[in-house]
Amino acid sequence: MQGGAAVELIALSKVYGRTVAVDRIDLKIPAGSYCCLLGPSGCGKTSTLRMIAGHEDVSSGDLLIGDAVVNEVPPARRGTAMMFQSYALFPHLDCVDNVAFSLKMKGMPAAERRERARAMLERVHMDAYAARLPAQLSGGQQQRVALARALITEPSVLLLDEPLSALDPFLRDRMREELKRLQTDLGITFIHVTHSQSEAMALADLVVVMNEGRIEQAAAPRDLYNTPRTAFVARFLGGHNVLDLGADGTVAVRADRIALGAADTPPPDADMHRTGTVRSFEYHGASVQISIDLADAADITVVLDESRYFATPFAVGDRVCAGWRHADVHPLRA
Amino acid sequence: MSVTATSTVRPAARPAAADRAAAVRRLGRVVPYLQAAPLTLVLLVFLLVPILTIVVVSFWDYDSIRIYPDFVLTNYQELLGSPVTWKIYLNTLKFTALAWLFTLLIGFTVAYFLAFHVQSLTWQMALFLLCTIPFWTSNIIRMIAWIPFLGRNGLLNQALVGAGVVEQPLEFLLFSDFAVVLAYVHLYTLFMVVPIFNAMMRIDRALIEAARDAGANGRQILWNVILPLCKPGIAIGSIFVITLVMGDFITVRLMSGGQSASVGLVIANEISLLQYPAAAANAVVLLLVVTLMVAALLRIVDIRKEL
Numbered sequence: 001m002q003g004g005a006a007v008e009l010i011a012l013s014k015v016y017g018r019t020v021a022v023d024r025i026d027l028k029i030p031a032g033s034y035c036c037l038l039g040p041s042g043c044g045k046t047s048t049l050r051m052i053a054g055h056e057d058v059s060s061g062d063l064l065i066g067d068a069v070v071n072e073v074p075p076a077r078r079g080t081a082m083m084f085q086s087y088a089l090f091p092h093l094d095c096v097d098n099v100a101f102s103l104k105m106k107g108m109p110a111a112e113r114r115e116r117a118r119a120m121l122e123r124v125h126m127d128a129y130a131a132r133l134p135a136q137l138s139g140g141q142q143q144r145v146a147l148a149r150a151l152i153t154e155p156s157v158l159l160l161d162e163p164l165s166a167l168d169p170f171l172r173d174r175m176r177e178e179l180k181r182l183q184t185d186l187g188i189t190f191i192h193v194t195h196s197q198s199e200a201m202a203l204a205d206l207v208v209v210m211n212e213g214r215i216e217q218a219a220a221p222r223d224l225y226n227t228p229r230t231a232f233v234a235r236f237l238g239g240h241n242v243l244d245l246g247a248d249g250t251v252a253v254r255a256d257r258i259a260l261g262a263a264d265t266p267p268p269d270a271d272m273h274r275t276g277t278v279r280s281f282e283y284h285g286a287s288v289q290i291s292i293d294l295a296d297a298a299d300i301t302v303v304l305d306e307s308r309y310f311a312t313p314f315a316v317g318d319r320v321c322a323g324w325r326h327a328d329v330h331p332l333r334a
Numbered sequence: 335m336s337v338t339a340t341s342t343v344r345p346a347a348r349p350a351a352a353d354r355a356a357a358v359r360r361l362g363r364v365v366p367y368l369q370a371a372p373l374t375l376v377l378l379v380f381l382l383v384p385i386l387t388i389v390v391v392s393f394w395d396y397d398s399i400r401i402y403p404d405f406v407l408t409n410y411q412e413l414l415g416s417p418v419t420w421k422i423y424l425n426t427l428k429f430t431a432l433a434w435l436f437t438l439l440i441g442f443t444v445a446y447f448l449a450f451h452v453q454s455l456t457w458q459m460a461l462f463l464l465c466t467i468p469f470w471t472s473n474i475i476r477m478i479a480w481i482p483f484l485g486r487n488g489l490l491n492q493a494l495v496g497a498g499v500v501e502q503p504l505e506f507l508l509f510s511d512f513a514v515v516l517a518y519v520h521l522y523t524l525f526m527v528v529p530i531f532n533a534m535m536r537i538d539r540a541l542i543e544a545a546r547d548a549g550a551n552g553r554q555i556l557w558n559v560i561l562p563l564c565k566p567g568i569a570i571g572s573i574f575v576i577t578l579v580m581g582d583f584i585t586v587r588l589m590s591g592g593q594s595a596s597v598g599l600v601i602a603n604e605i606s607l608l609q610y611p612a613a614a615a616n617a618v619v620l621l622l623v624v625t626l627m628v629a630a631l632l633r634i635v636d637i638r639k640e641l
Contacts, residue, residue: 053547054547055543055546055547074546075546075547075549076546076547076548076549076550077549080547081547082543082544082547084540084543084544085540086538086540088538088540088541088543088544089544090541090544090545090559091541091563092562092563101545101548101550101558102548102549102550104558105545105548105549105550105551105554105558106549149544149548150547153548153549
């Protein structure tokens, strides 16, 4: 395989009639990185991916893959390959012929292309199912075949449209690991569209959070989680409390950086605190999540280490004091 | 090897509840048959009995006045021994092949246009309904409508002579094999369009994109993706056209002006001469031939997923 290519979007827009799906976004995805486009449905992430793939025309702006502007280049000549959300396997072809499809289009003789398709199926551990039709495969198996079909074109950029959303949770975690390993092995650029923040955080080198056709923030997962730029990013990632401090603007405080004490005893090292009532309690195994009803503001969520919590537990309805340090307050842009 | 037998002690009198449960189970076995009964009855009375009657009558004897219940093979011997029969079957097969070819080409093209080039569903439905307009009148009227157009002094010939394209009016336009095939294509193309359109509408558009992503051009997509996925639709349309054309007699009679014959026409003539046993024998042979053709088609294409 030929290694990855960088992808650059310059003021890229997609307009459908009067709806702006993607609104002049700028983004630079380094070669060989794993990039996740993250956002709620309708945020423009899929339109962006489809423009990169060449299945959607660019309304305005430029799209670069490697050093070349590819706005007008047909999909197959961009060095990209797409894995579709529903996998889009050809129902009338067995696994080998599905994988060999692009080679057949290039005019490669049957024996040679089937040989190479079989080798690719082996790579995704599907060689045992080579003669099956897609309808005879499970969702996870179909996905592997779709992956093999995309990879056989030796792309420098692999585009994945919600690849894990159709799988059950157990399989999803396993495929997630495999995708990451595959990307590391191949060294090509992966652009992966998802609405799951945990998926994006687990996989990506670069997470691009999108909302209403714009990029809210593009950063490495750790930077994103520790310094969300906007309230949208903080809320969408979860694990953050977005607090309106009036004149001081809006800030984010991580739920796991808040300590709890009884109503009259603020936690020892807290610089700031609020008093409220415990509204709900969830046990998550390693941690517990408590939601506190503040009379004058939105609820805040506190995540506590489970053993520390059970040393001094609270019941729903108890008055408690939630406190945090100044250093953990992260200001947000409006 | 040892066998342990366990015996269960049954209560002497079964409770009433168990009896009721057994009755319900027995009824449960009967219900599916009851549900299938009405349709079975309809098929029996309106399909199986008439066909059996035809088979029975095909072995009867007849003269120019009446028919005699009997068991003779003369009807079949005369039918299969006559070179005329073979010529007429060949002619009917020729019409069928031509009608099938042209309805397939035109039907596939129309369905392709409707399914892939017309983007809005409203327009798709509007154009689709437009295709059905000819069906608002009867077959015969649609055929007769060709006569003033194709005749020796018809509109087409007048236009061609008037425009100087030809010097003499074209004779082959009407009362010819050309006219027969033309009428078939006109009458039956929709039977091809509908199932193929249906098959095309079921093709996931992501497959077309996936093919393009893999570097396929328009023609390759048509040949490698759309055509294979339309096969069941093509098979269903082909069954319609083949059975309709194989059994037709009125189109051949009207459009060939009596210069051509089909199996259906021969049967019709035999009936008008009251030679019912001969007509029945002919019908049985035709039924067998058409059944074999459909069976052959179904062997090639699996239409189950389209039903």
